[in-house]
Amino acid sequence: MSSGVTWPFSVNPDSDSAAESTLGPPSDHPGSSVPPFVYRITKYDPAHRDERGHYTGAEDTASDHGPVEEAYLAAIAAFAEAAGIDQLEIREPQIGGFAHFGLEPPVEGFGLAGPFPAGPAGFHDGAPVPIAVGLELVRSMLRDNGAWCRLEAGEAFAVHVGWDRYLYIGSNLPCETALACTRALGLFPERIDASPYDFAPDDAAYVQRPADADFWAHLHWTVGAYREVFLEEVFAVNASRWHRLTRDNIETVRSQLAPRSQLAIWPDLLTDVDTAVAALPDEGLVEIVWEDGDGQITSTVVDETRFEAVASRLAGARSAGVVSMYAGEDLPLVTAVLPDSDGVLRARWQTEPTPGDRDWAFLKTLRRGQVVTGTVTTIADFGVTFVDIGGFTAMINLPELSWRPFDHLSDVVSVGQEVTAEVLGVDMVRERVQLSLRAVQEDPWPQVAQRIGEVVIGPVTKIVPFGVFVRVEDRGDGFEGLVHTSELAASSRDVVEVGDALTVKIIDVDLARRRIVLSHVQARPATTEGRPCD
Template sequence: MPPAFVHRITKYDPADRDAHGHYVGVDDTESDHGPVEAAYLAAIAAFAKACDVDRLEIREPGVAGAVHFGGEPRVAGHGLAGLFPPDLTGFHDGAKVSLAVALELVRIMLRGQGAWCGLEAGNSFAVDVGWDLYVYVGSDRQCPDVVARTRELGLFPEPVTASPHAADLQEPGVTEAADADFWTRLRSMLASERTVLLEENHVRNAARWHRLTEANLDAVRAGLTPRALLTVWPDLNPDVDAVLAALPEDGSVEFVREAQDGTIAHVFADSADYQELAFLVADATAARALSAYVDERHPLACAALPDSDGVLRARW
């Protein structure tokens, strides 16, 4: 259950909302990287202190949209440089962080630098950052003194029924756990296929790729990110020219290729990009094109890693 009390905290005066609750004032929707941003962080910290919370759990993390051909992240490292290593180790669903790190994550989200996540402390406390500097803070107590302090900071805390980002309001995604049966089925696939391609989504819009064999399965499994989403595809094709020739005339694809050093990367491309794509992957040793459209993607298997107690808590 989410926390019982939820406040929507914004810099927007309720007097400047229309009859439907839409803000019609003149304040912009960007962080000022200054005193207003600091006020948001101070208010969240005050709510956390009132709820006796000094550590929070990262939930449903993601980074800026999937890499498109020729595209660049909005901010290098999605704003996470200095908080997490370049491979984002430690930034995953269920990871515990200090309140100080959690506040820096909120700062990144307020600035729209690319990374996002929910932050929770059991049923006691939760923070969701939405669009346009809308922040939702859930608490297991009413915190009237903190509400008053938030107003003193120049912000407007308004009680609401629930955060629109609350997990219980979302449609369930992947419900299959990568349990013992999943790994048994995967071993059976490898016995017949010899090699398959494993996509490991450690955060939304980012993936690590592994060519699985019976020989390396246990080692790859041991290194997977907790609560990762695992999707199994047919193996890469060593005939890269054939993969390029079979690309659809229209639409978008996710092109996965293996470099000569064994690293595997992916990029999204439209039909207009195919000529440049062919140049980009000229040195690839194997490749596979996956449809970019959800209803056209048909993996061999898909499941999320459960926790050590066997319970599936990841939200995908």
């Protein structure tokens, strides 16, 4: 964190290696919306480069904070005027160590206090700024104040500041007058194929979860399950704010989030201060989160060289927590990125995927009626069968296992069995998938309905106060029908037992309620013609 910073957001310590991991080396994969005319503009004479293109002259790589710096800004203004651009958009903003080249001492406020007097949260992805403010941001980047961003105007214009005060300007017009102006200012413009700082996604195939209506409904459900959770709002790389969420304040917090922020939902990670301090590792990069007596949550990212200093700041804290900054460790429950007000996700940065995010991405591929294949993992005592479908656990409720009757779930499925099922529904809020085995099987009930009027002989399977059940198919999972007491011959009412063969007539099949109605009385005249059940 830069010396003297008091804003309540997390900032990483100054680190040359951190800056290099984010801003360099330059990308070899330009973004898809690259302006056709791209120029590299520097104060370095191209004649002073060796055969590898490295500068060998005497120019200082730091900004002079004077006429050369003003020449850079004047060149940008000339190109913007030639391209007809009067407003730029901030893209992928970064604050603190990752955005600090380390060539000049960091300054308080990262050079943002002037352009954003209301606070650093205004320095967010997608924020529109007039050219004058854009020039002040470039000045801050030239001075290595610790803030960095891309400045773009759709696909028409772009300004990128790189290492050693290399400036890259892209335009959809050749801007010949601006080139002449730039040369007159004593700078050296060179036409190149693309800016090395054009945006390139970490993973072009990654599907970023948007903080849409499903996300917020899921968050309400999650708060109900956990009672309260924490929301980490990252409005610029290396700068975050933390919010404790309860059922009562979710929508209030939501309304105050910076546009296009990255969001991470954490379970309650705060504990007593002594426990948090004891959880600090021997070395490494961690984010320390603490809550003061007024409920204000603050965080900072530090390494082992600053553990002791930060621990001393926790003396008056109500609670604290430690989160590892290394990939794969201490993952939040879910992450997302805020879409714009029209629902379109235009922020290009990507959150680190969590198991919950991968579940969401998989669920988005499922549709009602889709047939999937999976492996039975668990047969629960309460009647639900769990199936692994591509790494996600779906469920089959008892009635959806089979059209036919069965006594135990194990009569139909077994752990480790591969099954094919149909997707009945996908609940994106609770992140549940319901499957049906019987939906991919032929429904036998229409065939049973065709047997109305048949007389069969079948075993009595159950005796109840209002009648007896008789199996009408000669198979262990055969369908059973009810012989109501009124349809049972008087001579048989008191003597029939389970297992007895009874001659019955199928008098009705209710397809809606899946019920078979039988009559013993109506079958008696045809007793001699009765046949065993099929």
